[in-house]
Amino acid sequence: MKIEELTIKKINTGLLKKEFSAVEICKAYLTQIKKRDKEISAFLTVSEEMALSLAKKVDEQISEKKEISMISGIPAAIKDNILVEGLKCTASSKILENYTAPYDATVIKKLKNQGVVILGKTNMDEFAMGSSTENSAYFTTKNPHDLKRVPGGSSGGSAAAVAGNLCVFALGSDTGGSIRQPASFCGVVGLKPTYGAVSRYGLMAFASSLDQIGPLAKTVDDCQIVFEEISGKDKMDSTSLEIPKVESGNLEIGKLKLGVPKEYFVKGMDAKVEKIIKEAIKKYEEMGARVEEISLPNAEYALACYYIIAPAEASANLARYDGIKYGYSVADENENANLLDVYLKSRGGGFGDEVRRRIMLGTYTLSSGYYDAYYLRAQKVRTLIKNDFEKAFKSVDAILTPVSPTPAFKIGEKTKDPLTMYLSDIFTISINLAGLPAISLPAGKVDGLPVGLQIIGNYFEEEKIFKIGKILEKNA
Amino acid sequence: MLSKEEVQHIAKLARINLTEEETGKFQEQLALILDYIEKLKEVDVSNVEPASHAVKVENVLRKDKAAENQENENKKLQDLAPKTKDGFLKVKQILK
Numbered sequence: 001m002k003i004e005e006l007t008i009k010k011i012n013t014g015l016l017k018k019e020f021s022a023v024e025i026c027k028a029y030l031t032q033i034k035k036r037d038k039e040i041s042a043f044l045t046v047s048e049e050m051a052l053s054l055a056k057k058v059d060e061q062i063s064e065k066k067e068i069s070m071i072s073g074i075p076a077a078i079k080d081n082i083l084v085e086g087l088k089c090t091a092s093s094k095i096l097e098n099y100t101a102p103y104d105a106t107v108i109k110k111l112k113n114q115g116v117v118i119l120g121k122t123n124m125d126e127f128a129m130g131s132s133t134e135n136s137a138y139f140t141t142k143n144p145h146d147l148k149r150v151p152g153g154s155s156g157g158s159a160a161a162v163a164g165n166l167c168v169f170a171l172g173s174d175t176g177g178s179i180r181q182p183a184s185f186c187g188v189v190g191l192k193p194t195y196g197a198v199s200r201y202g203l204m205a206f207a208s209s210l211d212q213i214g215p216l217a218k219t220v221d222d223c224q225i226v227f228e229e230i231s232g233k234d235k236m237d238s239t240s241l242e243i244p245k246v247e248s249g250n251l252e253i254g255k256l257k258l259g260v261p262k263e264y265f266v267k268g269m270d271a272k273v274e275k276i277i278k279e280a281i282k283k284y285e286e287m288g289a290r291v292e293e294i295s296l297p298n299a300e301y302a303l304a305c306y307y308i309i310a311p312a313e314a315s316a317n318l319a320r321y322d323g324i325k326y327g328y329s330v331a332d333e334n335e336n337a338n339l340l341d342v343y344l345k346s347r348g349g350g351f352g353d354e355v356r357r358r359i360m361l362g363t364y365t366l367s368s369g370y371y372d373a374y375y376l377r378a379q380k381v382r383t384l385i386k387n388d389f390e391k392a393f394k395s396v397d398a399i400l401t402p403v404s405p406t407p408a409f410k411i412g413e414k415t416k417d418p419l420t421m422y423l424s425d426i427f428t429i430s431i432n433l434a435g436l437p438a439i440s441l442p443a444g445k446v447d448g449l450p451v452g453l454q455i456i457g458n459y460f461e462e463e464k465i466f467k468i469g470k471i472l473e474k475n476a
Numbered sequence: 477m478l479s480k481e482e483v484q485h486i487a488k489l490a491r492i493n494l495t496e497e498e499t500g501k502f503q504e505q506l507a508l509i510l511d512y513i514e515k516l517k518e519v520d521v522s523n524v525e526p527a528s529h530a531v532k533v534e535n536v537l538r539k540d541k542a543a544e545n546q547e548n549e550n551k552k553l554q555d556l557a558p559k560t561k562d563g564f565l566k567v568k569q570i571l572k
Binding site for chain 1: 483486487488489490491492493494502505506508509510512513514515516517518519521524525526527528529530531533536538549552553556557558559565567568569570
């Protein structure tokens with residue numbers, strides 16, 4: 001058994017043929033974590049005991065000849081902003097240092113019901129705000145392809161865990177690119193589903209109109225299997241939706257129309273990255289797909305629009321961390337200390353720089369007198385961005401773009417200037433504003449560093465972008 | 477450009493304590509970001525409806541009824557609070 005070659009289907013076949021047990025698979029990954037995570041630092045918590053007991057249950061089901069699902073006994077890692085009952089859940093923040101999840105997120109409940117073996121919780125940028133995991137209050141995760149470089153973020157721990165063979169798949173969350181950008185940097189496949197396709201119940205809210213949970217895995221097929229298990233309407237999340245059954249049937253590449261937005265190939269992009277993406281697009285063309293240039297004229301406003309909407313929503317969502325209900329609390333024993341002091345000191349000391357920056361930004365743009373100029377205007381621009389995509393999808397099946405303008409950058413390279421860091425999400429952000437599904441998959445390497453291609457689909461057309469992704473995967 | 481006083485005011489609205497040094501740092505960084513988002517002023521948004529959500533969602537209603545057997549859940553949640561007393565969360569005195 002070669003751990004780096006294992007996929008969900010291979011493990012499932014092996015378990016059914018009794019080539020190995022779920023406990024053996026689980027132990028192999030735990031050993032790998034012990035060996036390699038010292039240098040990668042993908043995990044905040046390793047839940048050895050829970051993992052082994054979940055694996056044992058799967059083995060019992062197999063020996064009792066009960067039917068098991070495709071993902072039974074598959075070892076997985078979970079981003080630390082998704083609640084797993086009984087495990088610490090910190091969102092990489094000091095303010096939740098001692099917080100233990102009191103219940104399972106809906107996605108976790110679904111995975112546990114199917115026998116998934118949870119290995120632990122992965123590192124991230126604090127409250128998912130960042131693109132490198134350098135905003136974690138605990139440590140920075142390293143890119144398994146080059147330990148001097150970042151794994152991307154915010155789901156950097158999850159992407160590095162998959163790339164470092166520390167798990168078979170991982171869950172992440174994506175608000176502006178937080179699954180796709182680290183997937184690109186680490187050379188794995190990552191999906192941001194259509195808004196509402198996956199329940200957000202038990203995901204710590206960052207920007208509720210943009211947040212989505214999604215899978216990261218080695219192959220498109222694995223991503224699809226996990227997505228199908230975690231998606232669906234949930235009564236605990238009123239924004240979740242049942243995915244309309246679209247029978248796309250067999251995808252004929254000769255009938256496939258792919259759009260390439262001209263606004264995405266502009267100055268500032270690494271020339272080698274651009275070359276890889278153009279080559280990938282050419283491959284589709286050579287196989288018979290029709291590639292046409294499209295225009296998303298409002299794309300250039302996406303980043304500015306996002307940095308109004310996301311911090312505004314975050315400033316409201318993160319009001320719950322108040323030093324009263326849970327988490328880090330500075331309760332001044334001084335008789336004269338009042339409630340306001342508790343708030344100010346707990347939040348001032350518990351949140352890191354990026355989180356405080358965004359909360360203040362959101363507070364400012366929502367404050368009296370500024371609402372119309374910032375927030376309302378941004379929501380209108382959001383409509384225009386959405387309309388651009390809707391128009392494009394009238395003539396194409398999917399849109400191909402780079403995931404990020406550069407491959408993984410060096411640790412420390414962009415921490416001084418927040419705006420430069422924000423620019424690494426320039427190609428992924430508009431997809432969240434529009435609520436569309438998009439996948440990042442490996443397209444090639446620049447000086448040994450992976451580069452991802454982004455395939456954007458129309459609403460609820462995950463199946464179609466999986467199929468399109470598999471074509472490139474097969475012909476890599 | 478935001479003034480130091482404005483940054484302090486925003487920080488207080490956001491219930492975040494800042495040191496003098498932090499106030500200066502955030503003043504600079506927030507100014508840069510606010511400058512960048514000014515870009516949206518270029519866009520003609522007349523007659524455009526604001527989008528609060530990506531996908532059209534409708535109000536979902538349910539009965540406002542307490543679930544049964546919540547005692548264990550209540551205890552779990554209270555155990556997470558820094559201070560409790562007689563089954564309540566304890567806060568500093570608000571009224572004098």
